[in-house]
Amino acid sequence: MELVEFELNGRSEAVAANPEEPLLDLLRRQFKLFSVREACGIGICGSCTVAVDGKQVSSCLMMAGQAAGRSIETLESLSEGGELHAIQQAFVEHNAFQCSYCTPGFVMATRELLEQNPAPTPDEVREHLAGNICRCGSYLKIVEAVTDAATRMQP
Numbered sequence: 001m002e003l004v005e006f007e008l009n010g011r012s013e014a015v016a017a018n019p020e021e022p023l024l025d026l027l028r029r030q031f032k033l034f035s036v037r038e039a040c041g042i043g044i045c046g047s048c049t050v051a052v053d054g055k056q057v058s059s060c061l062m063m064a065g066q067a068a069g070r071s072i073e074t075l076e077s078l079s080e081g082g083e084l085h086a087i088q089q090a091f092v093e094h095n096a097f098q099c100s101y102c103t104p105g106f107v108m109a110t111r112e113l114l115e116q117n118p119a120p121t122p123d124e125v126r127e128h129l130a131g132n133i134c135r136c137g138s139y140l141k142i143v144e145a146v147t148d149a150a151t152r153m154q155p
């Protein structure tokens with residue numbers, strides 16, 4: 001075990017952790033951040049997506065020790081004052097999920113997309129979200145929701 005210090009959803013944290021355990025496990029066990037979900041565990045489904053220094057990362061592939069000195073954000077950081085983020089609201093209104101297991105990963109990936117490209121075409125949405133898998137097959141609704149979220153977030 002070693003002390004790992006990092007910023008988590010805007011707060012400074014210092015936690016004793018096995019530096020070689022997946023960040024995914026640390027976030028769920030130590031911080032109860034259950035939006036971070038494991039499905040494949042090998043970096044191909046996107047269910048465990050978090051932002052590390054603003055870039056989307058599969059937390060199942062990142063070791064806890066690699067979080068040292070970084071800024072980690074999870075879905076839990078998006079809503080403010082009990083209000084859903086515009087991306088979350090668009091997913092809800094478009095019914096862009098069935099079981100919703102994949103949804104936090106899609107929302108985090110969408111956030112990165114819209115930061116890089118505030119008005120993506122449907123093809124650009126599909127391309128950016130290609131690393132996220134929805135086993136329920138909600139892709140059509142997801143693309144609709146992302147496109148709507150982009151509109152809502154226009155200044």
Ligand code: FES
Nearest residue numbers: 039041043046060
């Ligand atoms: S659980 Fe991490 S990419 Fe699938």
Ligand code: FES
Nearest residue numbers: 098100134135136
């Ligand atoms: S809504 Fe079930 S896996 Fe995507």
